[in-house]
Amino acid sequence: MSRTARSLRVVLAEDSVLLREGLIGLLARFGHEVVAGVGDAEGLHAAVTEHDPDIVVTDVRMPPGFQDEGLRAAVALRADRPGLPVLVLSQYVQRTYAADLLDAGDGTGVGYLLKDRVGQVEEFLDALTRVADGGTVVDPEVVRQLLRRHRDPLAALTPREREVLALVAEGHSNGEIARRLVVTEAAVGKHIGNILGKLGLPPAEDTHRRVLAVLTYLRA
Amino acid sequence: MEPRTPWQALTRPRFPRGDWPWRSAGYLATGVITGAAALLVLLLLVVFSFVLVGLPLLLLAGVALGGIERRRLRLVDLDPAADPHRVPDTPGLAAWLRVRVREQATWRELAYAVLHATVLWPLDLIVLAVALGLPAALISTPLQLAADGQEAKVVKAYLVTSYPQAFAAALLGAALLVALLYPLAALAGARAALSRALLAPREAELRDRIGEVTASRARLVDAFEAERRRIERDLHDGAQQRLVALTMTLGLARLDAPPGPLADQLTQAHAEAGRVLTELRELIHGIHPQVLADYGLGAALTDAADRSVVPVDTDIDLPRMSTAVESAGYFAVCEALANIGKHSGATAARITARHASRQLRIDIEDDGRGGADPDQGSGLTGLADRLAVLDGTLTIISPAGGPTLLRVEIPCPALPDRSVSSSPRTASSSAKG
Numbered sequence: 223m224s225r226t227a228r229s230l231r232v233v234l235a236e237d238s239v240l241l242r243e244g245l246i247g248l249l250a251r252f253g254h255e256v257v258a259g260v261g262d263a264e265g266l267h268a269a270v271t272e273h274d275p276d277i278v279v280t281d282v283r284m285p286p287g288f289q290d291e292g293l294r295a296a297v298a299l300r301a302d303r304p305g306l307p308v309l310v311l312s313q314y315v316q317r318t319y320a321a322d323l324l325d326a327g328d329g330t331g332v333g334y335l336l337k338d339r340v341g342q343v344e345e346f347l348d349a350l351t352r353v354a355d356g357g358t359v360v361d362p363e364v365v366r367q368l369l370r371r372h373r374d375p376l377a378a379l380t381p382r383e384r385e386v387l388a389l390v391a392e393g394h395s396n397g398e399i400a401r402r403l404v405v406t407e408a409a410v411g412k413h414i415g416n417i418l419g420k421l422g423l424p425p426a427e428d429t430h431r432r433v434l435a436v437l438t439y440l441r442a
Numbered sequence: 443m444e445p446r447t448p449w450q451a452l453t454r455p456r457f458p459r460g461d462w463p464w465r466s467a468g469y470l471a472t473g474v475i476t477g478a479a480a481l482l483v484l485l486l487l488v489v490f491s492f493v494l495v496g497l498p499l500l501l502l503a504g505v506a507l508g509g510i511e512r513r514r515l516r517l518v519d520l521d522p523a524a525d526p527h528r529v530p531d532t533p534g535l536a537a538w539l540r541v542r543v544r545e546q547a548t549w550r551e552l553a554y555a556v557l558h559a560t561v562l563w564p565l566d567l568i569v570l571a572v573a574l575g576l577p578a579a580l581i582s583t584p585l586q587l588a589a590d591g592q593e594a595k596v597v598k599a600y601l602v603t604s605y606p607q608a609f610a611a612a613l614l615g616a617a618l619l620v621a622l623l624y625p626l627a628a629l630a631g632a633r634a635a636l637s638r639a640l641l642a643p644r645e646a647e648l649r650d651r652i653g654e655v656t657a658s659r660a661r662l663v664d665a666f667e668a669e670r671r672r673i674e675r676d677l678h679d680g681a682q683q684r685l686v687a688l689t690m691t692l693g694l695a696r697l698d699a700p701p702g703p704l705a706d707q708l709t710q711a712h713a714e715a716g717r718v719l720t721e722l723r724e725l726i727h728g729i730h731p732q733v734l735a736d737y738g739l740g741a742a743l744t745d746a747a748d749r750s751v752v753p754v755d756t757d758i759d760l761p762r763m764s765t766a767v768e769s770a771g772y773f774a775v776c777e778a779l780a781n782i783g784k785h786s787g788a789t790a791a792r793i794t795a796r797h798a799s800r801q802l803r804i805d806i807e808d809d810g811r812g813g814a815d816p817d818q819g820s821g822l823t824g825l826a827d828r829l830a831v832l833d834g835t836l837t838i839i840s841p842a843g844g845p846t847l848l849r850v851e852i853p854c855p856a857l858p859d860r861s862v863s864s865s866p867r868t869a870s871s872s873a874k875g
Contacts (some may be wrong), residue, residue, distance in 0.1 A: 314731075316731075372637050
């Protein structure tokens with residue numbers, strides 16, 4: 223994995239001191255530097271302006287209102303600085319939050335992970351790096367919940383294509399998807415081509431269409 | 443029908459033999475007692491610093507007398523006069539006084555107290571003296587004659603010197619007594635009507651009280667909602683954060699541990715902590731889903747549909763509404779979806795939610811076997827009760843064999859959108875670049 227490949231400068235927003243310190247320690251141990259650890263949305267704005275980090279990691283629920291301040295701050299930050307990688311840590315398995323985040327900007331370099339995931343240290347660091355590199359990561363739990371429903375926009379997809387789309391939503395590359403499904407990379411490419419066709423996404427820049435497919439999937 | 447007041451009794455042929463004359467007399471007699479006592483108290487209060495301590499005490503006296511008089515009214519009025527006062531929201535004398543001072547009933551009682559102490563009880567006394575005292579004096583003429591031996595003065599006017607005259611007077615007295623019982627009862631009735639007019643709650647006050655009952659139920663629901671959110675917040679900010687920190691520590695420890703029994707145990711502990719976190723997350727969500735507060739009912743319903751065991755199609759287009767309405771609507775749909783999952787045998791369901799003409803309307807349909815009955819003491823009854831507090835209604839159309847339609851309707855205005863990002867999304871929105 224590429225987690226030690228480069229050291230990231232991280233701005234971290236988390237109001238629980240226990241978790242904030244824990245995350246700072248965890249990231250430091252794997253060679254990333256938390257340039258600022260803040261406890262509220264306002265501090266997050268200031269810290270990003272000051273430090274211009276490689277990635278922002280933020281909680282959803284933060285002071286002063288303890289609603290979705292962190293998420294809104296992330297959306298606002300991405301509106302101001304398109305392409306700023308943001309990884310949102312949430313306690314909620316709800317696509318509404320993920321969809322809001324992916325809607326902001328062009329949908330690249332964003333991640334929506336359950337907080338539980340920080341316990342899966344390697345998985346978490348992997349997601350962090352992928353988001354920093356411009357990838358899109360949606361928590362498998364959110365994806366799984368979506369899979370349980372039958373939805374119109376996805377009705378045309380075969381079960382295999384759904385599977386592939388789910389893995390795309392989780393932010394995996396074609397190679398990784400091929401490895402997981404034990405098929406060739408060419409087969410994955412073909413599936414993705416079919417998916418994009420069925421979802422009515424005409425050929426354009428490829429990465430962009432992938433994000434649109436994920437968005438369709440989240441909103442369906 | 444048995445008479446319930448002296449006036450109704452007056453027209454009965456057996457009126458003089460019934461208990462109504464004595465009830466009336468008793469009412470007037472006790473009126474003399476309470477009236478005289480009231481006069482005494484009022485005089486005392488006037489003497490003792492009327493302005494400073496007197497006024498609250500005067501109110502107190504008025505309210506106390508009102509209570510006594512309402513009870514006394516039962517003598518001649520079988521329909522009880524209800525207490526017109528409101529119950530203060532908070533305990534304590536100050537709160538009690540504040541409520542009382544603002545009430546019209548209190549001042550009516552005070553007016554009654556003054557009237558009773560100055561005019562009414564002497565009037566009671568005069569009526570009693572004329573209607574009972576005069577015949578009594580006449581009837582007792584033979585006794586007076588016997589006591590004196592020579593003569594007796596009837597009502598201090600006519601001189602009676604012989605027994606035939608005396609018995610004639612007694613006979614006249616008896617006849618007069620029967621005749622005077624009618625005006626006595628009539629006056630007691632008038633007196634009671636006056637008391638009732640001043641001391642019983644007026645229609646508007648009764649109406650207010652019904653409004654108050656509804657309001658207090660709504661307050662209870664609000665308090666319950668607030669408590670729900672508090673518990674949710676405590677769990678989220680406390681236990682959940684600590685558990686996340688714990689899994690993080692365990693995750694790191696796993697990476698550090700050399701392969702062997704210790705690493706295996708750490709893996710187990712880590713997995714267990716993960717399961718606890720998942721359970722806790724579901725629990726917190728069940729108490730109060732955060733998405734409801736952040737995005738409103740529309741998004742929360744879409745998420746509820748996500749979680750449903752039975753596949754649910756959604757057609758939802760809602761503005762933000764008050765917290766109580768959104769919460770009631772949400773939990774109604776959750777209950778309905780849970781029922782569909784458990785009992786209906788349905789393979790598909792559909793949620794349609796709209797807000798139109800100041801009313802929220804949610805339809806939950808399924809293709810199950812039907813036969814849902816709110817009278818069976820299921821969660822449906824509790825749901826209907828919960829909606830009733832908000833003046834909402836629950837309609838269930840569920841013929842045996844299905845399909846079932848459950849309709850929730852709650853009257854409510856829409857709130858202005860807080861911001862663009864908080865507007866609920868619909869399931870039908872399409873991707874945009």
